[in-house]
Amino acid sequence: MHLKLEKVVLKNFRNFTEADITLNQKSLIIGANDVGKTNLIDAIRILLDKSLSENDIEPADEDFCAFSDCDSFEVLLYFSDITEDCINAKLGQYINDENNSMYLGYFATRDIEGGAKDYTIKAGPSLDLLEELHGRHYLKVLNLKYVGASRNVNNFLRSEKNRLLEALKSNRTKEQISTDNKNLEKVVDLMNEVQNEIDSLSYIQSAGTRLSEELNNLAEHHISQEIKLGIDTPKSKDLFKKIQLLSYINEQSIQVGGDGRKNQAFIALWAAMNELQSDEDQVEEVSIFCIEEPEAHLHPHQQRKLSEYLVHHLKTQVILTTHAPSIATDFNPTSIVRLYTSKDKSTIAAKGGASGEIAEKVKNMEFRLNVISSEVYFSDCVLLVEGSSEMIFYKALAKQLRIDLDKLNISILSVEGVGFKRYIELFEILDIHWFVRTDNDYFKVTRKKQEPKEVYRLAGIQRALDFVALRKDLNPEIDMSQLEQILRNTEGQLKELPSADDEHRTKMYDSFYEELNNHNIFIAERGLEEDLYFSSEIVSEKIREYFNMLVDDDYEDEEVIEAMKKKKSTFMFHFVQEYIDFLSNISDDELAEPLFKCKETIEELRHV
Incomplete structure (x- = not known):
């Protein structure tokens, strides 16, 4: 078993007046636009997203529920199945030893709307034993990795690629390090050689000279610098940061293109990093993965495949939001969370x-x-x-x-x-x-x-x-x-x-x-068919006209209705296209x- 965020409790947070929302190890959050899917994710992020600064998690007036007269709100997370050593070492005093569970809460207050605001973060083995935390030190071992719907895929790819390479560098044996260092020296020598060969090209030299002359005419400080055209050769220790994801076709390399392909590549990097951490004897942190609209830029077949991949290949808790029926259709129904608007306008989850x-x-x-x-x-x-x-x-x-x-x-x-x-x-x-x-x-x-x-x-x-x-x-x-x-x-x-x-x-x-x-x-x-035919004289007239079964030709009503039934959907499809304007008569x-x-x-x- 692995740690699970089992329940999210929201009180007077944005469009949630009071909601207890149960999650599974893999959860799909669905609902209409503006129902509060992102607000639910934001509530979790306030406590678990270490990319948010202290300023980012300060309460704002819009965080206080507009549907109730309130000057406070709460976000409470309940974790179960806590067995990871890294979390017990860091948060052991807040964990219930009997059932390996813990509460983590964010409690915000304000004097009046527009007035001073404050918040505290608390943790404890039960609601009665919550203690204030000074700082968010727990994020080193328990956090959320979040990708929003409006994402810069290129930035995510770059950062996750670097994280994976750094982790793999740290896991090398002494023999691998020695071999890599020798090979890296060869790579640096080759890159310097390439730079020298580029410098020798006449048009490269000429372009550099002309550019330097023009810059010297613009500002005095350019005289102390020589401007050349060339390759930005990184230092050996930073070489991996310059490495890009490339796709090879017929031994020709091209950059990974298309947001859909990049989206998949980024998630594959996540999965690879997750796999690496899971294989280690000592897990240093537990990260919950949250992706809004993972189907972005993908056609339906790849949407379904991506959903299946996230569920079965990521060895951690995953929370997804989606507007794609193709993902909702194939997702495990025990893990679907449907949000909807109640009569008082607040958002709640169907069946909790x-x-x-x-x-x-x-x-x-x-x-x-x-x-x-x-x-x-x-x-x-x-x-x-x-x-x-x-x-x-x-x-x-x-x-x-x-x-x-x-x-x-x-x-x-x-x-x-x-x-x-x-x-x-x-x-x-x-x-x-x-x-x-x-x-x-x-x-x-x-x-x-x-x-x-x-x-x-x-x-x-x-x-x-x-x-x-x-x-x-x-x-x-x-x-x-x-x-x-x-x-x-x-x-x-x-x-x-x-x-x-x-x-x-x-x-x-x-x-x-x-x-x-x-x-x-x-x-x-x-x-x-009967109800439509007898709904108005003009409609029955147009139906007869469609079948060319006019009253003057002695066709009975039942004969026309029988023709409607015989053609059924085919009749209805063509009739409403040709005579749609007359439906306003009913x-x-x-x-x-x-x-x-x-x-x-x-x-x-x-x-x-």
Whole structure:
């Protein structure tokens, strides 16, 4: 086992009023933009990032939570499984001997907003036994290596390359040092020889002479110096600092180019350094690696590979933030931390962070969770529909209704059938707002021992009722009394029906529609095709025009609807492209209500 930052507790820090966030050995932090992923990382950095100066960690007014009237905030880190000798030697008095754990906290105060501010750093084996630390001496053995989203990859490459070479130089045997010194002398002699040969080139000499003359004309002090063109030959002890990462193709060297390639090279250097430290008998420090948006400049295949590499090749704790569904899809679900905005605008973590409950629901998705559906990890609201036709239709309708799905962070997701249950369970666990639009369809039931042999049930309404029951199981506080009363009033009218009667279906639709809406379920009057066709005269006219089945040609409504169903997604795709302007005519129809409800939910969430 290795040291693990197991929990981060934030109180009144930036957009966190009170949050306990559990992390795993490898953690992926996800959520919408501006939800607080970077703020969470900054909280950890205040205590663990040794690249931050004393001035950098001074509290500022913007660090105090704006959502609560406060003049103090806390960042508390809880570490478990502390077995490393270097940490015990430096921080042993603050470690709980019974369970090898420790608390490390940052406590900031201010007189008033804009007034004097102060902070203390404390550590201890328990919350009751925290002691003030004078200085950040612990960073020598316990720290965070951080790469931000806006990173200068070239600087990181240079510094990490030098660190790796310095570490490898220190680990050499006496025999290796002797051999290296002899070879280095040869290298220096060769470099000096190259410099002399360059000096002998006529155009190099001429350029140096002309440059010196012009400089002498500009300022007197240049006379005492001779200016030449040449190679900046380093001293032997600094030679490795001049070495660059090069890529060789057909024995020709070129500098490693492209930010994506450099990003991978930098992380490979990190891993190599980490491997070197892990192989040593005495680990001198424990570093937690934190990378924001590691997918930067990489295509999806390399994003997934990078995620797998960071998880399996770095022998230390890793914390990642991402906006890439391709990384979220393949990441271990036990290690996903989803941040979201609560009703009071503060940020919290679904299920308190990395959770077995979340993992269980993600695993239940089986093959259904792919790169497209993983988009919902980053959504604030999801509209679940049965198939691709509904998804095409509702995205086009949203555009005509001027409901900007991307701006509002709303996703429309097809479950490709009626298997809504697993999605609902996952969204409830992740605290993602969800709504369902489903058909009000009849199912035929064949009975072997009863007469009549064939009966029907209103499967759509029964399905919707199952979703409400599931929601109730997951949220016991939900009131179902009104729906239960409707069920009593309609007892025996949903199943074992002698025929698939449209009038009866409409009657049940009228009975259940409004109350089901209160439970996030929008049921069709019949199905998407029927409801769209009858939504307005102009829409039905355009559908007939699309199929060239005009009223004057004696085509019945049901024949047109059958043509719509036969072509299904193909019809919907081409129809909304060709006639999208006419969808605005159904803005007052019940077909549009799921979209307006999603929009209303987001606006309430953001207090628009």
